[in-house]
């Protein structure tokens with residue numbers, strides 16, 4: 001199975017989760033590529049697409065939230081998952097899962113993965129599953145056990 005994991009990460013935590021997901025998938029013999037969304041990854045030959053993003057202002061990062069992240073010291077990419085999805089053709093032609101990183105798990109924390117699911121639903125693409133991973137602050141690090149949880153989630157997707 002060919003898997004592409006795409007990440008939008010500002011302080012490295014979402015990328016760390018993506019690598020752990022990839023480790024889990026590879027343990028089940030999947031072929032996995034992890035790519036930053038700003039590199040404009042292509043979907044050719046992909047069986048499973050896993051989209052992951054930091055949660056900003058309860059949803060997907062925007063130009064304004066990227067500036068806020070930059071003010072907090074991040075190396076903010078100029079573009080993200082929202083823009084990448086916008087540029088895609090209607091039918092992605094593969095299964096899609098989504099994940100995010102959040103600083104809280106309550107309703108008011110929001111979820112970038114949920115926003116991804118919503119955007120895809122508008123174009124009649126369903127997300128097979130989504131998961132949130134907890135960071136201890138805006139800059140991280142990830143909460144205890146989240147890397148293991150990400151690895152297990154990855155393995156479960158293969």
Ligand SMILES: Cc1cc2nc3c(=O)[nH]c(=O)nc-3n(C[C@H](O)[C@H](O)[C@H](O)COP(=O)(O)O)c2cc1C
Nearest residue numbers: 009010011012013014056057058068101102103138
């Ligand atoms: C501008 C901005 C807005 C944020 N808004 C939220 C939010 O609404 N909910 C939340 O749980 N975390 C929020 N966060 C914290 C991010 O979730 C956290 O920075 C991110 O998960 C870290 O992942 P990264 O290292 O991959 O960027 C926000 C962070 C920034 C910079």
